[in-house]
Amino acid sequence: MAKADLMxxxxxxxxxxxxxxxxxxxxxxxxxxxxSSAPNPANNExxxxxxxxxxxxxxxxxxxxxxxxxEQAVRYSISFGLALGCQIASSSRFARKNYFYPDLSKxxxxxxxxxxxxxxxxVEVELASGRTVTVGIERAHMEEDAGKLTHVGxxxxxxQGAEYSLVDYNRAGVPLVEVVTKMITGAEHDAPELAKAYVxxxxxxxLALGISEARMERGNLRCDANVxxxxxxxxxxxxxxxxxxxxxxxxxxxxxxxxxxxxxxxxHRGGTITQETRHWHEDxxxxxxxxxxxxxxxxxxxxxxxxxxxxxxxxxxxxxxxALPEAPAVHxxxxxxxxxxxxxxxxxxxxxxxxxxxxxxxxxxxxPAQARKWWTGEISRLANASSVDPASLxxxxxxxxxxxxxxxxxxxxRIAREVLEGVIAGEGxxxxxxxxxxxxxxxxxxxxxxxxxEALAAQPDVLEKIRDGKxxxxxxxxxxxxxxxKGQADAARVRELVLERANA
Amino acid sequence: MSETAxxxxxxxxxxxxxxxxxxxxxxxxxxTGELGVILDSIAKVSEVATPDVPATSHPVPMSNVFRADEPxxxxxxxxxxxxxxxxxxxxxxxxxxxxxxx
Numbered sequence: 011m012a013k014a015d016l017m018x019x020x021x022x023x024x025x026x027x028x029x030x031x032x033x034x035x036x037x038x039x040x041x042x043x044x045x046s047s048a049p050n051p052a053n054n055e056x057x058x059x060x061x062x063x064x065x066x067x068x069x070x071x072x073x074x075x076x077x078x079x080x081e082q083a084v085r086y087s088i089s090f091g092l093a094l095g096c097q098i099a100s101s102s103r104f105a106r107k108n109y110f111y112p113d114l115s116k117x118x119x120x121x122x123x124x125x126x127x128x129x130x131x132x133v134e135v136e137l138a139s140g141r142t143v144t145v146g147i148e149r150a151h152m153e154e155d156a157g158k159l160t161h162v163g164x165x166x167x168x169x170q171g172a173e174y175s176l177v178d179y180n181r182a183g184v185p186l187v188e189v190v191t192k193m194i195t196g197a198e199h200d201a202p203e204l205a206k207a208y209v210x211x212x213x214x215x216x217l218a219l220g221i222s223e224a225r226m227e228r229g230n231l232r233c234d235a236n237v238x239x240x241x242x243x244x245x246x247x248x249x250x251x252x253x254x255x256x257x258x259x260x261x262x263x264x265x266x267x268x269x270x271x272x273x274x275x276x277x278h279r280g281g282t283i284t285q286e287t288r289h290w291h292e293d294x295x296x297x298x299x300x301x302x303x304x305x306x307x308x309x310x311x312x313x314x315x316x317x318x319x320x321x322x323x324x325x326x327x328x329x330x331x332x333a334l335p336e337a338p339a340v341h342x343x344x345x346x347x348x349x350x351x352x353x354x355x356x357x358x359x360x361x362x363x364x365x366x367x368x369x370x371x372x373x374x375x376x377x378p379a380q381a382r383k384w385w386t387g388e389i390s391r392l393a394n395a396s397s398v399d400p401a402s403l404x405x406x407x408x409x410x411x412x413x414x415x416x417x418x419x420x421x422x423x424r425i426a427r428e429v430l431e432g433v434i435a436g437e438g439x440x441x442x443x444x445x446x447x448x449x450x451x452x453x454x455x456x457x458x459x460x461x462x463x464e465a466l467a468a469q470p471d472v473l474e475k476i477r478d479g480k481x482x483x484x485x486x487x488x489x490x491x492x493x494x495x496k497g498q499a500d501a502a503r504v505r506e507l508v509l510e511r512a513n514a
Numbered sequence: 515m516s517e518t519a520x521x522x523x524x525x526x527x528x529x530x531x532x533x534x535x536x537x538x539x540x541x542x543x544x545x546t547g548e549l550g551v552i553l554d555s556i557a558k559v560s561e562v563a564t565p566d567v568p569a570t571s572h573p574v575p576m577s578n579v580f581r582a583d584e585p586x587x588x589x590x591x592x593x594x595x596x597x598x599x600x601x602x603x604x605x606x607x608x609x610x611x612x613x614x615x616x
Contacts, residue, residue, distance in 0.1 A: 040583050047586030061604045062591045070594060081580035103571060110532040112608040117533065161610065176605035179594070313571030321577040 022274030028201040030194040031236035043183035044154045045077030061178035069183045071116025083185040086221040091128025102127045104314040113156035123311040126151035138361045146192030155184035206263035210363045214338040227402045237269040249283040265290045349378035374410030412440040465490040476512040
């Protein structure tokens with residue numbers, strides 16, 4: 011739907027109540043896969059593996075191979091379930107979800123169906139306004155990820171036009187936990203923001219637990235957003251769509267907003283919503299229809315005969331509960347105090363989803379105020395311009411290094427922006443970019459004095475004014491010197507020297 | 515034949531196509547018959563599997579069989595691809611399928 015055909019967001023909310031639901035898939039960072047001893051590409055150690063190098067016969071479903079459950083993945087799943095406030099099932103089972111698609115070579119995915127490991131929990135989600143929304147968790151179940159398909163040929167490169175597909179099964183069998191929310195009503199105008207804040211809350215939880223790298227741009231954390239609209243006063247639920255392929259926090263928010271506006275426009279002109287999967291397109295900021303979906307999708311689930319039930323003891327569950335880290339909400343309150351931020355400053359960082367980055371930047375030695383300034387300022391601006399998450403642009407260690415260079419007087423704030431661009435462009439660490447691009451501040455006074463004398467000689471009237479005590483006139487000379495130094499001078503030092511030379 | 519066994523050769527041909535298994539007309543006919551017998555047998559089991567009989571996924575009453583999280587031996591890419599009808603040297607090549615993008 012063209013942007014012009016969408017209904018205005020406020021008008022859509024006047025006529026309809028949005029109802030949301032989310033399915034978030036989290037790739038666990040265990041060293042091996044869910045059911046085989048193949049290295050897990052969702053663990054940083056094996057992230058860069060070449061296609062089809064992280065395989066055992068189990069990953070390929072070869073005849074005679076048998077899956078065996080990764081104990082660590084089960085422990086991680088239980089911890090995750092507990093952190094989501096869930097009950098942990100005393101007995102839970104795996105099931106086969108059968109479908110024909112070559113992303114798994116055995117024609118089924120091992121998942122959990124009617125006996126998930128964790129169920130019935132809730133997550134507190136904080137919004138920018140200070141409003142807290144409790145999102146109910148229906149279930150969290152264990153499953154395996156599927157391989158990655160690259161479609162080749164065809165006019166558009168899209169699957170409908172593809173001639174054949176190339177398959178990399180490295181990702182096949184990566185441990186996944188799928189978290190399914192209960193139906194979320196009452197979000198109202200906050201619905202798009204809540205979507206983003208909910209996914210950020212899940213990200214914060216898994217990072218605090220250390221059970222996933224949680225990099226959305228790598229697909230470690232993926233969100234499917236269900237949106238439907240209920241006409242005000244009707245008391246009836248609308249038909250829902252499920253938007254997939256939403257790979258950043260910002261996109262989650264945009265995708266939900268778009269679906270509300272799109273569905274409202276269709277319903278308002280008397281049309282009907284098709285229950286379907288839709289794909290989010292980052293470049294156009296729109297969704298397009300994928301496969302029609304119905305509740306009767308028949309995956310012919312049945313208990314996985316190759317695996318035995320998982321029956322965690324009460325002792326294990328209590329042991330994992332006792333080892334849970336501080337809840338992210340509590341952790342946040344502690345950070346705010348430690349950093350000495352105002353409510354507004356802290357919300358600014360939290361809303362941008364940058365708490366983890368800030369924390370790591372501060373841990374790497376940067377002053378909290380400086381870390382905040384760079385992450386919510388220049389880095390966020392650059393990220394916005396290219397529609398990516400700030401965290402994917404630059405590492406906290408490099409931001410801390412950048413701040414250290416400024417504090418040491420090696421570069422100015424203005425030059426630091428250029429250094430940052432270099433770091434983002436992959437030219438190396440801040441120090442390396444400064445070196446390569448020759449951006450070091452001119453701290454050699456003799457060079458500065460030569461430039462100042464030249465500028466003063468060129469502007470004798472200014473020299474007169476300064477000598478008459480009109481210190482503000484020095485600005486023109488400072489400007490000329492900074493220009494001559496291509497900005498690579500410390501303006502405060504230049505000012506000092508200008509006054510010194512003028513009065514010499 | 516009971517109702518559930520009403521399987522015709524067109525359905526078997528459709529399944530074979532989905533599974534990318536090539537069947538000759540003779541094989542198709544033979545399999546339609548054999549699968550029909552299997553469905554029949556399952557239908558008999560279903561008659562006694564009333565809701566008060568819990569589902570059995572495994573004949574042995576065991577649970578919690580786990581593996582330590584330690585990487586083991588992997589296949590080489592050559593080994594992994596050796597059974598594939600088509601590949602590009604690093605990845606499996608499969609015919610395009612109408613469906614959703616991954």
